[in-house]
Amino acid sequence: MKVFLSRRTMPVLFKLVLLIAVIMVVNACVSKGAIFNVNSGSAGKNAASNVKKNSGPVTISFWYSWVGGFQDEFYDTVVKPFEEANPDIKVQMTFIENSDNSQGSDKLLTAIAGGKAPDVAMIDRFIVGEWAAMGSIEDISAYAIREDMASIYYKGVWAESQYNGKTYALPWNTDSRAMFYNKTLMKQAGFDPDRPPTTIAELDAMAEQMFKTNSDGAYEQVGYIPWTGQGFLYTHGWNFGGEWERSGELTPNDPQIVKALEWVQGYAEKYDVKKLTKFSETMRQTGRNSFLSGKVGFVYEGNWLLNETEDLDFEWGVAPMPTIDGNESVTWSGGWSFVMPKGAKNKEQAWRFMKYIAGKEGSLLWAGRKAGKNDLMCIPEVNEKLGFYKKEHLKVFTGMLEHAYIRPVTPVGGYMWDEMLRVQTLAVNLQGEPRELLEEMKKNIDAELAELMGVRKQQDSGSPRPLYAYK
Template identity: 55%
Template sequence: MEALSWRPGMIKFFVAALSVSLVLTGCGGTNGESETSGANAEDATSTANPENTASADNTASTDSGEKVTLEFWGWGGKFQTDYTKIVLSEFEKKHPNIKVKYIPEQGIEKLTTLIAGGTPPDVAILDRFMTGAWAAKGSLESLTPYLETDSEVSADDYYPSVWAEANYKGELFAMPFGTDNRAMYYNKTLMKEAGLDPEKPPTTVSELDAAAEKIFKKTGSGYEQVGFIPWMNQGFLYTQGWNFGGEWAKGEELTPNDPQIVKALEWMAGYAKKYDMAKINKFNDVMGKTGINPFWTGKVGFVYDGNWILNDLTSNAKVKPTFEWGVAPMPAEDGQTQTTWAGGWSWAMPKGAKHPKEAWELLKFIGGYEGTLLWGKRADAGNDITAMPQVNEELKMTEKPQLKVFVDLMEIAHTRPVTPAGQKLWDESFKASDAALNGKGEPKKLLDEAKKNVDSELKKLTAK
């Protein structure tokens, strides 16, 4: 998670009830995905000829002459058209005995129903963040048996955190598809006007606090411009927790009340109190009416956001910055190391796939070097980042100064814990943040309660 791209109205702090949609829509809005789907239920449940069911061994049957049709669930709309033409058509050329039937996905509930009924697609798109939860409940086929006998796929070909997010308890359950991460966008013009050096963005939280204070400008009962709002855009507690050196998990234990995460929430709540939550919300309401990311209005000094908003510069006619700006790693709490966190999507083989051998052939193509490069070099790839360093290097991504910041951070990026209770941890972090920012509880007590709730959920999910 998608990393999510900014949408009007999202600049206010997200309440916990919205977190489910955050996970289901994933991160960043990258890789050209569409959130629309147009298949009907009849298409979604159709299966290939049962005579073609693969044998139990993992040896690919691509040269046997046996004709197999794979059901493939992906995003609909423009993504379906482009991905079929650019990637899937090339796979079919290399595997003339395999036909790919594209079915626009119809949501998590539908996929769950098909898996339970024994009629799932052979390959499906999945928020990589959900890998642990789906693997734990037995909804995905392990890819490790194929990986062990196939030298074409190696963990070394992917960013460490991205590969780890696709694994659960030592087994691979998904092939990474694209990635994204977060950095700090800063307004050089506002910095200059505030007497700050626009070529020296803050690198520590204390430096950020001092710079932001100089940029806040009141107007009547609100703000004309703001220096920084910790929870704006991608400033989730997850983000700030890592920036403060916190850890959301230690082994299999989930630790939302890690002392450094508590400290991060105390810092966020400090902004809400110092700059008045009501005034900040009023400013956010005004920004929401612009229909664009608040940073592009020129009224925000610093904001944490993803590489995908660079695409606004070419895809959104309203975005025409009239100010100087830059991108830098997010500041870390004093004494900590600057970092980031990554999200993204994956391709998985649902439990009960009818043609596992052929499905693996498709998975290793679309999630491997060939498919990743084909999709990465499409004409409208913009500032999307692939999950494979070699491909990003071949595409010369680091030659784009702003994008280089994000690409360079991928080697040290965090990902959310791979756990059956990942959704609960995400929800609880929102719940605690919302309460703390609105003065409805002390950060430590709120996060201790989050820990209690997460532990209870994890125990329930892992009970034999």
């Protein structure tokens, strides 16, 4: 799944209002006796009496935000088999739009605050920690422990579903990043097309020989542009050996991340950012990834780009992204998950649905469909059964998932992503020194985290929770 740009999920004031509203809803439910015992697998007195009155199936609500015919495809592929295997449950799918460029929905948050939450919702995994900190999603630890769910997923994606040592989501799909390289351009530049670069220095040297301009001085071919594709500072930071989190502290000013941003800025200076931007804009007008034009030597991209490579008229390959020393293959992954929003009415049925669609059965059905030939799932066993560890090109992405990095699990995950994009954009446009920009980013996210957790402390009746917890 592609990584989309995100913004702050909401202002701190709205978070405070939401927390108060959720607490009021929960207190109201408790006062009415709607208590659920996870360990017994049964609902409280009121819920039990409702089951007796209603002899038909229980209808659970499932909110999702994917477009492009997802509803019909997901229903036919996964939901319908679930309903057939669980005749006491019916699933009502409802599309909700994500807010602006975020991976979260204000409509969903408003529904949660108003006590009208759906039973299950789909959200991007990297904001699970943020939503858990806001009290917007249910702690499903007891369910997950009961079913030993942690044992079936990649360790990294499971860690992304945790916050303060508790489980708040079930991972679903995942992705991986690698380097696509143009073998034809490598040959023309005098390089062995079967030996792609493995270090940053080798990448720089090969890319340099591939830049070509036309009579107007504009680029008609480029070797590499660090900020295109999946060339986020997160990507480069890890490739340079940097750490975005260390011992519970967010560290965007890590010395190796500073070096990574200096390297990115170096391309903007050496090859003229204005000319590179013009080239990228021209490629963007084609409606396809610039690498597919045959005019780009190297690009960092996700496994999803494999879906668009069948009709290429040049030789190409996939390899792990180059690193500083070339001794370790590095990637990072993201993806989506299923959560139980705070105040869900049919928890036991919701859990059964979540376990199916995010578990082995549902994941195998989804990734095994005809259109899912390059989709990666969060369960190693599923990817292995579908032959993804041996499939040409895709095996490069799959083989690194066991050790894939994830973005820090933090209440300010969305804000940190926005700050990363901001400082990278400034550096690329030569509007600041990398070290100073990243020091500023560090101060901003620390201040945001302190402000957010200060609001939470006012709501906590017990001991204050840690400002940052990543297990």
